[in-house]
Amino acid sequence: MSLQLRRISLNNFRKFREPLTIEGLGEGLNIIIEPNESGKSTILEALRAAFFVRHATKNQLAQSFAPYGEAVAPEIEVSFDIGTDSWKIAKRxxxxxxxxxxxxxxxxxxxxxxNRLQALLGFVKDSSQRGDxxxxxxxxxxxxxQAQALEVTAPGSIVRSSIQATLEAEVGTIVGGAAYERVRKRIDEQYDIYWTPTxxxxxxxxxxxxxxxxxxxxQTAADATTRLDALEKSFGExxxxxxxxxxxxxxxxDETEQEQRAGLVQSLEIARAAAQILETRKAEHENFSANLDRLDDLQSQHEAAKEALTAAGESLTAITADREQLxxxxxxxxxxxxxxxxALDKARDDRATARQALVExxxxxxxxxxxxxxxxxxQRHTELLDLEKQLANARNxxxxxxxxxxxxxxxxxxRAVAEARAAVNAGATTIELTGDATGITIGGEPLTPNSPRTLTGETQIALGGGVLVIRPPATAASATARLxxxxxxxxxxxxxxxxADxxxxxxxxxxxxxxxxxxxxxxxxxTGLTSAQSLLNLAAGPDALKLFVAGVPAESPAADEDEISTDQLTRRLEEAETVVVRAETLHDQAVQDLREIEDRDRPLAAAQAGAERDQTHASDRIAQLEGKPAFAGLADAIAKAREDVAQAAVKLAEAKRDATAHDVQAINRKIEMIDSRARAGxxxxxxxxxxxxxxxAIIESEGGKGLASLAAAAAEEADAATQALARLDEExxxxxMLKDVLDEARAEASRTFVGPVAQRARVHVERLFPGADLSFDEELGLASVTRSGLNEAxxxxxxxxxxxxAVLTRLAFADMLLEQGMPVSLILDDPLVYSDDGRLDLMTEILEEASQRMQVILLTCRDRAFRHLDATRVQI
Structure with missing residues (x-):
């Protein structure tokens, strides 16, 4: 029987941080075509979580359900049908x-x-961390x-057992009957004591x-041995x-290195003296070079100042001519x-006059x-007073x-009075006299014939010379009192x-x-009569209307009878606005034209001022340079400075040769090395x-604790525990081994299943590979394919x-499980990604046929490959 998924709802599940509901899944072929990373694989993972992952587990798989970085509760709800029964599961x-x-x-x-879900779908509890x-x-x-169908894998033990049960009718009883089951049950009980189902x-x-x-x-023996070894090691250390x-x-x-250090210190003094002479020669050379540079710079500055004076004069002449033209x-x-x-001021005055007229x-x-x-x-106040009078009467x-x-x-x-009267009538005595009533009295009054009387208490009736006493039941008196x-x-x-009543x-x-x-x-x-009036700043309500009318003095009829045309006044203002805009435009244009002329004149004025300034600065600079004492005889002074620099360079070279004979840094390194060895020692x-x-201290502390005795006792306990564990290991x-022997016997017999399994799978595979022969292993996994006499793993x-x-063998297993009446459906995430066009068409045809026997859901991002299929299309 097919399992039909109908509705899937997710909330706080991985990428779906907001609620998502998928509805409209049909009984046959269903296709969900969405782009990559839209959540198709997440939906399949949510389905497996809803059905197979226990709600209370906190393993790695369950932890991965929550959206990244959020501490929320993932929720899944699935509605599905099995046969004619409807089911619903909600899990958090x-x-x-x-x-x-x-x-x-x-x-x-x-x-x-x-447990109910486990029994319904035929799976076992998963105790792994990542899901099995x-x-x-x-x-x-x-x-x-996604991608798990890229390899042909064998079905799990649960599926194999179901398929074997399906095929037993074809291949006969595999292993003995009731005796086998009793032995197997006893071994399974013992097996469960030592081993898990996996x-x-x-x-x-x-x-x-x-x-x-x-x-x-x-661990105790190892610790004791470690402590004993540590004590023995301490003696050696x-x-x-x-x-x-x-x-x-x-x-x-040893004083050898101290003598070497004294010799190095003496050499260091000599090296320092040579270095001092070298520094002196360097300073002399730098002073002569600086003097030469100063004189050269003075000569260069004088020549540059003369050139600047000439250039400033030429520039000033050209700029003055340009400014005169502007x-x-x-x-x-x-x-x-x-x-x-x-003109603009007049237009603005006219506009102000028009605006004032409009305001008035x-x-x-x-x-x-x-x-x-x-x-x-x-008028509304008058109507209000009349309505309030009517309202007061109505409220009264x-x-x-x-x-x-x-x-x-x-x-x-x-009701109680009526019931009491009924009780009085029920418990009283009624009397009536017919005929002659002469001389008969009741309570001292003559008795009227043909007139019934109801008696509730003791009554005396005089009959000639006698008295008739009538005593009604006692309940009549109490009923009368109650009434x-x-x-x-x-x-x-x-x-x-x-x-009154x-x-x-x-x-x-x-x-x-x-x-x-x-x-x-x-x-x-x-309420409707006392609505608000914005023109009068009158709030809504009767009190506001009364207060307003009371505070407004009586007004005489309006004396302003002249016609008021605000439209005409508005048009006049608009015309004045237009004149102002035109005047503003003309004024702005005149200002813009003047600004353009000034913009052309401004850089010329700045350039003229700059040229005049440059001319003045150049003249001042020439006078300043020529006024320096060093300017007189500058050429002779430069020649003399060059001779001094050359002589200083010769002396510097001689000092460098003397300084290189003794390396101060090398001597210091040797002295530091000797000192370092001494400090390290x-x-x-x-x-x-x-x-x-x-x-x-360790030997003194640990030596008296008898570590050897403790280690020996711990070793004996470890041997005893090891022997006990060995006995249980053997059991x-x-x-x-007994269970494996039974399983091997059953597996040996189960090899007879391979034929029927291969026959069913061949129905699908031959359409893809005509004439191919299939070989399955003992685990019912497809091992090889034989084509044209060539066997290929x-x-x-x-x-x-x-x-x-992989898809075709899964279809074969699904058909076998359907024969057994198990709930079956097929979901493929991004299937047939490596199929060529011909095989893709054939595979989609096979999937369409399979959808007539079971629900098939395809999750894919390839619209072109599956758009031609007649299927229910669902969107995320």
């Missing part, structure tokens, strides 16, 4: 984890929900994440306790340190600006509008309503509300309720003395071919 991870499964049997939560798809059962094989050692129980004991005992200390002290007592244009431009400014017109119009608004306010009538509690008491009293009490209570209630009270309440409706209507009218001696003191290995085929075979 990490923060406040919870799960709820809803199905035909009702709702289940927590571990009950996980082999524990997911059939859907773990058929829901294929073949790993149990992490709890007596075997783990033995391992813990063995590990602890080994102490002797070694003492020997090294003697060597260091002997080296420190003088007339500047005068004309200034005159034009003055005339434009006068608006004020007159506003006064007229205010007068009309005041008149309207007075509405206030007469009898509260529900009091009315309920009146009704209850009325009297209720009548008195009812009269008090009616008197309190000033009504219950009918009058009802009439009064009906009138009051009608008055309440009238109150609401009048209040609505008053002193430091090493101090360190060795500290190490000797530390080792003597565990024996149980595992699956691992040597191209990635495209491996992916195609």
């Amino acid at each position: 991870f990490l923060k406040g984890p919870q799960v709820e499964v809803t199905g035909p049997q009702g709702r289940a939560q927590g571990e009950d929900a996980e 798809p082999t524990t997911y059962g059939a859907l773990g094989l058929l829901w294929v994440p 073949g790993k050692a149990q992490s709890k129980g007596r075997w783990q306790a033995a391992r813990d004991r063995d590990q602890q005992a080994r 102490l002797e070694t340190a003492r020997g090294r200390l003697k060597v260091i002290e002997r080296e420190l007592a 003088a007339d244009q500047l005068e004309a431009g200034r005159t034009k600006v003055v005339e434009a400014k006068a 017109g608006d004020a007159r119009l506003a006064r007229r509008q205010r007068h009309a608004a005041i008149t309207d306010a007075r 009538q509405a206030a007469q309503v009898i509260p529900a509690e009091a009315f309920a008491r009146l009704e209850a009293n009325d 009297a009490e209720l009548l008195e209570r009812q009269e008090l209630e009616l008197a309190e509300w000033d009504v 219950l009918a009058a009270a009802r009439t009064r309440n009906d009138t009051a309720r009608d008055a309440q409706g009238t109150v609401q209507l009048l209040e609505t009218k008053i 002193q430091t090493r001696r101090g360190d060795l003395e500290k190490d000797i003191a530390r080792l003597e 565990a290995a024996t149980v595992k 699956c691992g040597t085929l191209s990635k495209g071919t491996q992916e195609q075979l």
